[in-house]
C-alpha cells in the first residue's frame with residue numbers, strides 16, 4: 219500500500235492508548251489527524267504501577283513538569299527493587315537503578331572487589347558501593363545535582379497508572395487528539411489488501427483511518443481477533459499465568475523501592491504510593507489454585523485491603539508480528555512479560571519511539587514493517603531472558619515450582635551469559651539491551667552466582683592500594699546519604715504538603 223498516512227486511529231484508552239496518542243500527536247503535530255476510541259463500559263486492566271528510569275525522558279519529551287506528575291499521579295520515588303526469598307527463603311538482595319563503584323575502561327568495578335574478596339579477606343558487597351542502595355535502605359531521597367557520575371542516582375516512579383493515563387489524555391487532547399467514547403462492535407477491511415478500513419461503534423458510526431494502533435489490551439481486537447496474527451508462547455520459560463491484585467492502605471512511611479517477595483509458586487509485589495499500596499500475587503496455575511493464591515496474598519498484606527481482588531489471566535509471550543498490515547499492536551495487545559522488572563509501560567514507550575523513527579508517512583512497505591518487527595522481537599526477547607534469570611538461578615528446594623524452573627532449559631543466549639559470568643566474571647551487552655551490565659551483575663550475584671575469575675586489571679593495583687581504593691569509594695558513596703531528606707519529606711515538599 220502506498221497511500222500516505224493522513225489519519226491514525228488508536229483503539230483503546232488505557233496507558234498504551236493514551237501514551238501512544240500523546241507522544242504521536244506531540245511529535246507529529248498537525249501532519250497527522252489522530253482519533254482515539256475507548257469504551258468506558260469495557261474499562262482498562264487497572265494495574266501497572268512501577269516504572270523504570272527512561273520514563274523520565276518520556277515525560278520530558280511530553281513537556282510534563284516532574285512535580286506535577288508526582289502530585290497528580292500520587293507517585294513515589296523508585297530507586298530499586300528488593301528481591302526477597304528469590305535465591306533462598308529468608309534472604310534478599312537489591313536490583314537498583316544505580317551501579318556499584320565507579321566505571322573504568324575495559325574493567326568493571328566488581329572485578330576489583332572480587333579480587334579483594336577472594337584474596338584479601340574483604341567482606342563488603344557490591345551494594346555497599348551503590349548510592350541507590352544506600353539511600354533506599356535509609357529511606358532517603360533527593361534529586362542530586364552532581365557533575366561527577368559516581369554520584370548519579372537514577373530513579374523512576376511508582377504511580378497510579380490510571381491517574382497517569384488521565385494525565386496523558388490531557389496532553390494528547392491539548393495537542394489535538396480527538397477522543398471518541400464507544401464500543402467497537404465490528405471491523406471492516408479493504409477487500410484486496412486486507413488492510414483495516416475502519417471500526418464500527420455500537421452507535422453505528424464508523425471510524426476510518428490509514429494506520430491503526432491496537433491498544434485494546436489482552437484481547438488484541440485488531441491484531442489478533444481481526445488479523446489473526448498469532449502468538450509466540452513463552453510459558454515453558456515463564457510459567458506464571460495468573461495475577462491477583464489488591465490495593466491496601468498506605469504505610470506510615472513510604473519506601474523508595476518496590477518489594478518483590480517470592481512465594482512457593484510465584485511472587486508478590488508491594489508498591490508504595492502516596493495514597494495506598496499496590497499489592498499483587500503473580501503465580502502459576504499448574505502449581506497453585508486461585509483460592510490458595512488469594513490466601514497467600516491476603517496473608518501477606520501488611521495493611522488493610524481497600525478493594526476486592528482483581529483476578530487477571532495471561533500467557534507470557536509476544537505477537538508473532540507487532541506490526542501486521544496497517545495495524546501496530548502496542549501495550550498488552552502486543553505481548554506480555556510479567557511485571558517482575560516493571561517493563562510493560564517501558565515497552566509501550568519504546569514501541570511508540572520506534573514507530574516515530576520509522577513512521578511510514580508516504581505509505582506502508584515491507585522493509586519498514588520488517589525492521590519494526592525485528593527490533594520489537596529482539597527487545598521482547600532480551601527482557602524475557604533477564605526475567606528468566608531471576609527464576610532459573612535459584613537455590614530453593616521447598617517447592618516443586620522452584621525445582622522445575624531451576625532445572626528447565628533456558629534460551630541459548632541466556633545460558634551463555636550465565637556461563638560467561640560464572641566462569642569469568644565477564645558481562646556483555648548487545649543491540650541496545652535495556653538492562654545494562656550493572657543490572658545483570660546485581661541479579662546474577664543476588665541469585666547466588668559467584669564468578670570464578672576476575673579481570674587481570676584488578677591485579678595491577680598493589681594489595682594495600684586496592685583496599686584503600688575500596689574504602690575511599692565506599693566513603694564517597696556513603697557520605698551524601700546522611701545529608702538527604704527522608705523520602706516522605708521529599709514527597710511532602712514536592713506536593714506542597
Ligand code: FAD
Nearest residue numbers: 230231232234262263266268402434435549550557562563
Ligand atoms: P488496557 O488497560 O486493558 O486498555 C485497553 C483499552 O482498550 C481500554 O481503554 C478499553 O476500553 C479499550 N477497548 C477494548 N476493547 C474495546 C472495544 N471493543 N471497543 C472500544 N474500546 C475497547 N506495567 C508496568 O510498567 N509496571 C507494572 O508494575 C505493571 N504491573 C502489571 C501487573 C499485572 C498483573 C499486569 C497484568 C500488568 C502489569 N503491567 C505493568 C502492565 C500494564 O498494566 C499495561 O502494560 C498497561 O496498563 C497497558 O495496558 P493497555 O493500555 O495495553 O490495555
